[in-house]
Amino acid sequence: MADLAAGLDSVLLIADSYKVTHHRQYPPNTSIVYSYFESRGGKFPATCFFGLQYILKRWLVGQVVTREKIEEAREIFQLHFGQNVFNEEGWNYILEHHNGYLPLRIKAVPEGTVVPTKNVLFTVENTDPKCYWLTNYFETVLVQAWYPMTVATNSRAQKEIIARYLHETSDSTAGLPFKLHDFGFRGSSSVESAGIGGMAHLVNFQGTDTIAAVTTARKFYGCPMAGFSIPAAEHSTITSWGVDREKEAFQNMLTQFPTGLMACVSDSYDIWHACGKLWGEELKQLVEDRGENGTLVVRPDSGDPSEVVIKVLNILGEKFGTSSNTKGYKVLPSCVRVIQGDGISYETVAQILENLKKSKWSTDMVTFGSGGALLQRLDRDTQKCAYKCSYAVIDGKEVSVFKDPVTDHGKKSKKGRLTLECHNGKFVTYEEGKGDPNKDIMQVVFENGKLLKDFDFAEVRKNAEIDLVKKKSDS
Numbered sequence: 001m002a003d004l005a006a007g008l009d010s011v012l013l014i015a016d017s018y019k020v021t022h023h024r025q026y027p028p029n030t031s032i033v034y035s036y037f038e039s040r041g042g043k044f045p046a047t048c049f050f051g052l053q054y055i056l057k058r059w060l061v062g063q064v065v066t067r068e069k070i071e072e073a074r075e076i077f078q079l080h081f082g083q084n085v086f087n088e089e090g091w092n093y094i095l096e097h098h099n100g101y102l103p104l105r106i107k108a109v110p111e112g113t114v115v116p117t118k119n120v121l122f123t124v125e126n127t128d129p130k131c132y133w134l135t136n137y138f139e140t141v142l143v144q145a146w147y148p149m150t151v152a153t154n155s156r157a158q159k160e161i162i163a164r165y166l167h168e169t170s171d172s173t174a175g176l177p178f179k180l181h182d183f184g185f186r187g188s189s190s191v192e193s194a195g196i197g198g199m200a201h202l203v204n205f206q207g208t209d210t211i212a213a214v215t216t217a218r219k220f221y222g223c224p225m226a227g228f229s230i231p232a233a234e235h236s237t238i239t240s241w242g243v244d245r246e247k248e249a250f251q252n253m254l255t256q257f258p259t260g261l262m263a264c265v266s267d268s269y270d271i272w273h274a275c276g277k278l279w280g281e282e283l284k285q286l287v288e289d290r291g292e293n294g295t296l297v298v299r300p301d302s303g304d305p306s307e308v309v310i311k312v313l314n315i316l317g318e319k320f321g322t323s324s325n326t327k328g329y330k331v332l333p334s335c336v337r338v339i340q341g342d343g344i345s346y347e348t349v350a351q352i353l354e355n356l357k358k359s360k361w362s363t364d365m366v367t368f369g370s371g372g373a374l375l376q377r378l379d380r381d382t383q384k385c386a387y388k389c390s391y392a393v394i395d396g397k398e399v400s401v402f403k404d405p406v407t408d409h410g411k412k413s414k415k416g417r418l419t420l421e422c423h424n425g426k427f428v429t430y431e432e433g434k435g436d437p438n439k440d441i442m443q444v445v446f447e448n449g450k451l452l453k454d455f456d457f458a459e460v461r462k463n464a465e466i467d468l469v470k471k472k473s474d475s
């Protein structure tokens with residue numbers, strides 16, 4: 001019996017089923033199919049392009065077509081369709097004439113680039129006229145780039161909000177990279193997607209608890225350590241001491257981690273008592289005497305985020321004292337801070353920061369954690385990501401290809417060969433080959449099975465930087 005477990009790593013088996021039947025459906029003598037990927041619009045006006053390189057390296061680069069995979073696919077598709085629709089000849093041709101390398105050319109905007117929606121982001125075409133059917137075979141896995149780019153876009157939008165409030169209410173934006181911590185590992189749909197999405201968040205920030213994100217960045221973007229975390233409690237490590245020993249549990253955290261940052265979830269029973277009596281009185285001296293850079297980060301984890309964060313700050317301010325920064329906002333001594341990791345999303349973070357500002361607290365006193373909203377509560381429609389054929393060569397004649405549904409002209413697709421150019425800082429997509437290929441921002445990143453451009457994470461982060469941080473004038 002064939003090995004039933006195989007197949008989960010075969011490039012022949014990562015397409016939607018119907019694509020297996022598409023080689024028979026194009027016009028006779030089709031020699032080129034050229035398609036493009038865009039964000040047609042959606043929640044954010046611009047998309048931070050990220051994650052194509054992961055897909056290329058994970059699935060398409062190298063000698064990905066083998067005799068075994070062809071045999072296996074033939075067997076699986078015979079069972080799956082109950083008839084012979086598999087393009088064995090086509091795949092054998094790739095194996096025999098291209099030595100298992102995929103004869104495709106992919107041009108893409110540099111990873112991390114922020115591009116207004118409705119612009120081309122990458123193009124795909126076959127480089128061997130016999131393999132016209134290959135371009136759209138890989139739509140399925142290439143369109144999955146929607147996920148990392150949408151996470152990066154959503155995460156970046158929150159960075160802009162936090163940066164604005166930091167700029168308005170604190171002495172420095174230096175802490176910005178650690179202001180939104182990834183809490184999303186458990187709420188992700190799989191370890192792989194947590195790695196991809198967690199890595200996308202790290203394009204914009206440096207705080208994460210999603211270990212898969214740093215391992216994925218190491219493997220696919222050459223980044224030895226893309227994100228950082230600190231010693232932190234969870235409810236079990238506090239509640240296991242019993243309701244009458246929360247103080248002992250807190251004291252243990254202070255003695256086990258005597259220097260640096262340490263976070264302690266403090267809402268197991270009564271956060272007001274925890275802040276006012278335990279941290280603010282009985283353990284106050286220990287908190288203030290912690291070693292160099294010793295900072296206790298109090299973590300509420302329930303209640304209305306706006307109300308709770310401000311009330312926690314007010315109690316801690318009462319107990320540990322406050323001073324005023326150069327912008328006139330309240331700051332706590334460096335030995336204590338707050339992290340709010342419950343209910344944080346693009347929709348709520350602005351409101352919480354506005355309430356903080358109204359209460360005259362510096363944004364620098366708080367860090368945020370975000371889980372499901374950061375890595376999971378998004379879909380392909382958030383940025384309306386789509387892949388469409390815009391050009392073909394049939395019987396040796398070039399043709400523009402498009403759709404324009406009478407039932408939704410928002411789904412109208414672009415025509416012809418596309419280039420993306422930048423004119424006085426504005427991105428413009430040229431259709432019908434009317435652009436200047438020498439000015440195309442899109443670069444060939446993949447050709448005939450080889451990765452031609454390997455982005456490292458630092459380059460991606462630089463491309464994705466937000467304006468406020470770019471302007472040196474604001475420090």
Ligand SMILES: O=C1OCCC/C1=C\Nc1ccccc1
Nearest residue numbers: 183184209229230232263339341
């Ligand atoms: O609450 C959580 O849910 C799930 C993910 C991790 C997590 C908290 N971690 C943490 C890290 C650094 C400072 C504070 C908390």
